[in-house]
Amino acid sequence: MDELFGTDGLDYLDYLLNKYNESENTTDPTYVVEKPVFFCPAKAVNEFGAKFIPFFYYSIFLLGYFGNGLVLFTxxxxxxxxxxxxxxxxxxxxxxxxxxxxLPFLAIYHSSExxxxxxxxxxxxxxxxxxxxxxxxxxxxxTFDxxxxxxxxxxxxxxxxRLYAVISSIVVWFISVVAxxxxxxxxxxxxxxxxxLMCKETGYSEEILETxxxxxxxxxxxVFFLLPLFMVMYCYASITVRILATRLKEKCRTIKLIFVIIFTFFACWTPFNVVNLLRAIQLSYGDKSDGPCPVQDSLDxxxxxxxxxxxxxxxISPVLYSFVGKKFQSHFKRLIGKHVPCVKRRLSLSSHTTRTTSQATTPNSAYE
Known part of the structure; x- marks a missing residue:
C-alpha cells in the first residue's frame, strides 16, 4: 500500500474514509429517543381491509346507484x-x-394497489x-327546509x-370543495x-401532512357531524311539537317516520365520528408507535x-328522505304498476279506497 499510494496517498485514503463515514451517519439527533419504540405491522388489519372492504364498497356502490337512480328516475x-x-x-x-x-376504484385499490x-x-x-x-x-x-x-x-x-334553493345549493357545493x-x-x-403504489398524501414534509x-x-x-346532528335533532324536535299540536289523523305515523330518520342518522354517523375523534386525539397527543399494538389494531x-x-x-339517504312521503310512494306505485299488471289492479283498488275514506292532510306538510 505504501508503494501504491505513498505517505500522502495513505493520508488521502484516511480522508476519504472519514468523509464516507460522515456521509453514512445521517441520523438526526433530534429524532433519537431513549425509550422503546413499538412497531405495529397491522397485518391482521390489512388482511381484513383487503378481504372485506372491497365487498363493502361494491355493495354500497350498487345500492347507492340503484336507490339514487330510482329517486332520479321518479x-x-x-x-x-x-x-x-x-x-x-x-x-x-x-x-x-x-x-x-x-367506490369501485377504491375497492380495487384496497384489494391490490x-x-x-x-x-x-x-x-x-x-x-x-x-x-x-x-x-x-x-x-x-x-331537514332545515x-x-x-x-x-x-x-x-x-x-x-x-327557486332562487333560495339554487343559491343554497351553490353554497353547499362551494363548502364541500373547500373542505x-x-x-x-x-x-x-x-x-x-x-x-x-399508494394513492395518498405526498409531496410535503410529514409534519405538514400530519397537520x-x-x-x-x-x-x-x-362541521360534518356535530353541527348537522344538532340541527337535525332541533329541526325534527320542533316539527314533532308542531305536528302534535295539529289535528292530523296520521300524526302517529308521521312522528314514527321522524323517529326513523333521526335514529338512522344517529346510528350510522355517530360510531364513525367517535372513532374519528379518537384518531384525532391520538394523533394530537401521541404517535401510533407510543402504545401497544392491540389498542392500535382495535382502533383501526x-x-x-x-x-x-x-x-x-x-x-340509502335519498330513498329514506323521499319515499317516506305519500307523494313519492304514489309515484313509485305508479312506476311499478306500469310494468306489473297484477300490481296495477291492486293499486287502483287501494287508491280508490284511500280517496273515499280519508282526505285529511296537513297544509304545507313536508310529509305528503
Whole structure:
C-alpha cells in the first residue's frame, strides 16, 4: 500500500474514509429517543381491509346507484324541478352518485394497489370527498327546509323560492370543495416498499401532512357531524311539537317516520365520528408507535367497520328522505304498476279506497 499510494496517498485514503463515514451517519439527533419504540405491522388489519372492504364498497356502490337512480328516475318521470324540495333532492342524488362513483376504484385499490395513475388519484379522491361532504350538507339543508315549511309555514312561503334553493345549493357545493382541498392538493401516487403504489398524501414534509390530517379529522367531527346532528335533532324536535299540536289523523305515523330518520342518522354517523375523534386525539397527543399494538389494531378495525356504516347511509339517504312521503310512494306505485299488471289492479283498488275514506292532510306538510 505504501508503494501504491505513498505517505500522502495513505493520508488521502484516511480522508476519504472519514468523509464516507460522515456521509453514512445521517441520523438526526433530534429524532433519537431513549425509550422503546413499538412497531405495529397491522397485518391482521390489512388482511381484513383487503378481504372485506372491497365487498363493502361494491355493495354500497350498487345500492347507492340503484336507490339514487330510482329517486332520479321518479323525479324525471313525475316531478318538476320547480319546488325547493325537489331541487335539494336532485342535488342530494347528484352528490351521492358522485360519492358512489369513486367506490369501485377504491375497492380495487384496497384489494391490490393503485393502478389508475396520478391524475385519476386526484380525481377519484376529490370526487369521493366532495360527494361525501355535500351529501351530509344537503341532508342537513333538506331537514332545515322541512323545518321552515312546517314550523314557519307562513313566513317561509315568501322566502322558499327557486332562487333560495339554487343559491343554497351553490353554497353547499362551494363548502364541500373547500373542505376537500386536502385531496385536491396533497393526494398523489408514490411507491411504498411494503404496499406497492399508494394513492395518498405526498409531496410535503410529514409534519405538514400530519397537520392536514388533524384538520380533516376535527373538520369531519365538528362541521360534518356535530353541527348537522344538532340541527337535525332541533329541526325534527320542533316539527314533532308542531305536528302534535295539529289535528292530523296520521300524526302517529308521521312522528314514527321522524323517529326513523333521526335514529338512522344517529346510528350510522355517530360510531364513525367517535372513532374519528379518537384518531384525532391520538394523533394530537401521541404517535401510533407510543402504545401497544392491540389498542392500535382495535382502533383501526373500528375505523374500517364504522366508516362503511357511515358510507352506507349515503346510499340509502335519498330513498329514506323521499319515499317516506305519500307523494313519492304514489309515484313509485305508479312506476311499478306500469310494468306489473297484477300490481296495477291492486293499486287502483287501494287508491280508490284511500280517496273515499280519508282526505285529511296537513297544509304545507313536508310529509305528503
Amino acid at each position: 323525479l324525471y318521470m313525475y316531478e318538476k324541478l320547480q319546488t325547493v324540495t325537489n331541487i335539494f333532492l336532485l342535488n342530494l342524488v347528484i352528490s351521492n352518485l358522485l360519492f358512489a362513483s369513486a 393503485w393502478i389508475f395513475g396520478g391524475f385519476m388519484c386526484k380525481v377519484v379522491s376529490s370526487a369521493f370527498s366532495i360527494g361525501y361532504y355535500s351529501s351530509i350538507l344537503f341532508l342537513t339543508l333538506m 322541512r323545518y321552515l315549511a312546517v314550523v314557519h309555514a307562513i313566513a317561509a312561503a315568501k322566502s322558499r323560492k 376537500s382541498m386536502k385531496e385536491i392538493i396533497l393526494h398523489g401516487v408514490w411507491k411504498s416498499p411494503f404496499d406497492g 392536514w390530517r388533524l384538520v380533516t379529522y376535527y373538520q369531519q367531527f365538528l 378495525f373500528a375505523y374500517y367497520v364504522t366508516r362503511n356504516l357511515a358510507y352506507l347511509y349515503c346510499g
